[in-house]
Amino acid sequence: MNGANRVAVAGARRTTELRLDGSGRGGRWKGEVFRALLIFCLVIAFVTLLAVIVQASVRGMPRIDLNLITQMPSTLDRETSGMQSAIFGTIYVMVGLIVTVVPIGVSAAIFLEEFADGTKWWVRFIELNVQNLAAVPSIVFGILGLAFIVRGPLDLGTVAYAGSLTLALLVLPTVILASREAIRAVPTSLRQASLGLGATKWQTIWHHVLPSAVPGIVTGTILALSRAIGETAPLLLVGATVFVTYNPDGFFEGAYTVLPVQIFQWAVRPQEEFRILAAAGIILLLAVLLVMNSIAIWIRNKYTRDA
Amino acid sequence: MTTTARAPSARVDNPLPTVSLSKSSPRHGEKVVVGWLFLCAAFSVLVTVGIVLSLIPPTIEFFNRVAPADFFSTDFWAPTNSGNPGFGVLRLIVGTLNVTLWALLIAIPAGLGAAIYLSEYAGRTSRKILKPVLEVLEGVPTVAYGFFALTFVTPILREIWPTFLPGRLGEPPGIFSAASAGLVMGVMIIPTVASISQDAMSAVPSGLRQAAYGLGSTRMQVATRVVVPAAMSGIVASFVLGVSRAIGETMIVLLAAGAAANLTMWPNDSVLTMTTFIARTSTGDIGTGTTTYYTIFAVGSVLFVMTFLMNMVSIALVRRFRETYE
Numbered sequence: 001m002n003g004a005n006r007v008a009v010a011g012a013r014r015t016t017e018l019r020l021d022g023s024g025r026g027g028r029w030k031g032e033v034f035r036a037l038l039i040f041c042l043v044i045a046f047v048t049l050l051a052v053i054v055q056a057s058v059r060g061m062p063r064i065d066l067n068l069i070t071q072m073p074s075t076l077d078r079e080t081s082g083m084q085s086a087i088f089g090t091i092y093v094m095v096g097l098i099v100t101v102v103p104i105g106v107s108a109a110i111f112l113e114e115f116a117d118g119t120k121w122w123v124r125f126i127e128l129n130v131q132n133l134a135a136v137p138s139i140v141f142g143i144l145g146l147a148f149i150v151r152g153p154l155d156l157g158t159v160a161y162a163g164s165l166t167l168a169l170l171v172l173p174t175v176i177l178a179s180r181e182a183i184r185a186v187p188t189s190l191r192q193a194s195l196g197l198g199a200t201k202w203q204t205i206w207h208h209v210l211p212s213a214v215p216g217i218v219t220g221t222i223l224a225l226s227r228a229i230g231e232t233a234p235l236l237l238v239g240a241t242v243f244v245t246y247n248p249d250g251f252f253e254g255a256y257t258v259l260p261v262q263i264f265q266w267a268v269r270p271q272e273e274f275r276i277l278a279a280a281g282i283i284l285l286l287a288v289l290l291v292m293n294s295i296a297i298w299i300r301n302k303y304t305r306d307a
Numbered sequence: 308m309t310t311t312a313r314a315p316s317a318r319v320d321n322p323l324p325t326v327s328l329s330k331s332s333p334r335h336g337e338k339v340v341v342g343w344l345f346l347c348a349a350f351s352v353l354v355t356v357g358i359v360l361s362l363i364p365p366t367i368e369f370f371n372r373v374a375p376a377d378f379f380s381t382d383f384w385a386p387t388n389s390g391n392p393g394f395g396v397l398r399l400i401v402g403t404l405n406v407t408l409w410a411l412l413i414a415i416p417a418g419l420g421a422a423i424y425l426s427e428y429a430g431r432t433s434r435k436i437l438k439p440v441l442e443v444l445e446g447v448p449t450v451a452y453g454f455f456a457l458t459f460v461t462p463i464l465r466e467i468w469p470t471f472l473p474g475r476l477g478e479p480p481g482i483f484s485a486a487s488a489g490l491v492m493g494v495m496i497i498p499t500v501a502s503i504s505q506d507a508m509s510a511v512p513s514g515l516r517q518a519a520y521g522l523g524s525t526r527m528q529v530a531t532r533v534v535v536p537a538a539m540s541g542i543v544a545s546f547v548l549g550v551s552r553a554i555g556e557t558m559i560v561l562l563a564a565g566a567a568a569n570l571t572m573w574p575n576d577s578v579l580t581m582t583t584f585i586a587r588t589s590t591g592d593i594g595t596g597t598t599t600y601y602t603i604f605a606v607g608s609v610l611f612v613m614t615f616l617m618n619m620v621s622i623a624l625v626r627r628f629r630e631t632y633e
Contacts, residue, residue: 041420137555147361230448
């Protein structure tokens with residue numbers, strides 16, 4: 001085959017290929033641009049996430065020191081002010097939150113998953129209600145907390161447990177939805193085997209369904225709690241706003257503040273030292289969240305491998 | 308032992324021993340447990356009732372003092388002005404919609420694009436990595452986003468603002484602006500839009516895709532002309548939920564959008580949103596029983612009703628695609 005023939009053959013093949021590679025319907029070029037656009041959408045999200053972390057780290061690094069956790073917040077000693085009261089307040093609020101929301105949330109999930117008849121209108125109503133609650137703005141829970149928990153029927157005052165209870169109502173739907181998912185994932189054969197051996201429904205749930213669902217429930221609950229620990233808006237309304245320079249006296253006495261609220265209070269001040277403190281607080285908060293999420297992922301992986 | 312001893316005589320009268328299938332004990336304890344479980348499930352309804360009850364009486368009290376017409380149809384807003392107070396909530400609603408608009412300009416295209424990529428383009432491994440990272444974005448505390456908007460995005464916007472634009476739009480934003488809060492909020496909402504949209508797209512039967520490929524469609528055509536229309540109800544649900552989240556978000560606007568109740572849709576203005584008003588006023592020195600105090604609840608009611616309606620629309624739309632494809 002001589003040179004001219006080769007060129008003619010290659011040209012003919014190329015022409016046919018080009019006709020059929022999709023160029024008649026927008027073409028390869030258009031498809032690639034579309035794909036690049038889609039990737040760009042993800043890049044926007046990831047670059048912002050990275051920017052949030054890097055900016056807080058760079059800005060707050062000078063104040064990542066021991067004073068941050070050993071000193072109380074102060075408006076006078078800008079250089080050495082810390083956030084110990086906020087750290088302790090967060091611990092109090094989170095402990096109160098866990099002992100409140102976990103029993104109620106898991107119990108509600110067991111009822112909806114194991115006992116409730118999904119065709120009944122009132123069961124559907126409860127499910128719809130949980131779904132809707134999960135999307136109610138967090139500040140509305142703050143109003144509820146202000147009207148019913150801090151004042152009104154419960155009248156707790158602005159104490160740490162008022163914050164716990166407000167956050168408990170806020171993350172209850174998340175805990176219920178996650179626990180239901182974990183319970184639903186337990187194979188039906190396990191229930192049937194237990195019932196077949198003569199166990200009662202509750203024995204089946206208590207001895208077989210729940211133990212199998214615990215890793216899933218724990219993972220979901222940790223993720224729900226990690227939402228609560230960064231929550232600021234509702235706590236502004238239930239008392240965590242006062243500038244607190246001492247640790248809470250207990251769950252039911254003494255003023256309290258929490259990490260995100262303390263960060264907020266520093267962020268609104270124009271002085272650079274307080275902005276740096278706010279950034280340092282954000283690093284601390286993100287670090288705590290990272291640890292919580294890692295534990296959740298670790299539990300999930302550990303048990304998916306075993307199963 | 309006694310059973311085996313008695314067995315032969317029983318066999319004479321009755322070839323099969325009668326076994327009672329009823330419970331061997333009444334198990335009152337279990338009934339108590341089930342009762343407790345039911346109470347916990349019903350408690351979630353109580354929370355909603357609590358929200359409504361905490362909002363309605365103060366809102367009624369508010370409307371006893373301020374005419375509904377003054378609240379809904381004027382734009383005069385000065386709730387703390389003792390001499391000549393104004394309660395035109397329109398300014399707050401417009402302020403909220405202003406920020407929401409800029410947030411959605413980011414969140415809807417980017418969230419939909421991310422969803423299409425995750426559902427139609429990404430391989431199994433890359434999806435396994437990309438999705439959790441996207442979810443981390445949702446888990447970042449909003450106060451961190453607010454700080455980021457205030458101390459990073461706002462200075463950049465002030466620096467690079469297109470001042471060649473004509474008129475009002477050409478003025479660089481101040482320390483507080485709807486644009487800064489809106490852009491950061493938009494990125495925050497991307498995961499919400501992306502994850503619900505992707506769920507809807509993944510629920511589209513692969514037979515539809517294969518039919519389209521069989522007719523000679525490209526990947527892009529399958530994604531945009533088959534999968535997206537088929538998943539439309541779920542996609543719209545994700546948009547509605549995104550709007551609901553933008554309206555209800557507090558910390559970003561509290562830190563970055565300012566507190567001036569401007570009646571404006573310009574991105575470079577400072578605006579007062581409903582959530583900012585509630586957070587600022589309830590943490591200030593407002594005496595219980597003043598009209599300003601009741602205004603918090605009236606604005607809270609407007610916020611709750613708006614987000615409630617949107618959540619219901621979103622839930623109904625999600626149900627529709629579940630019923631169609633699952």
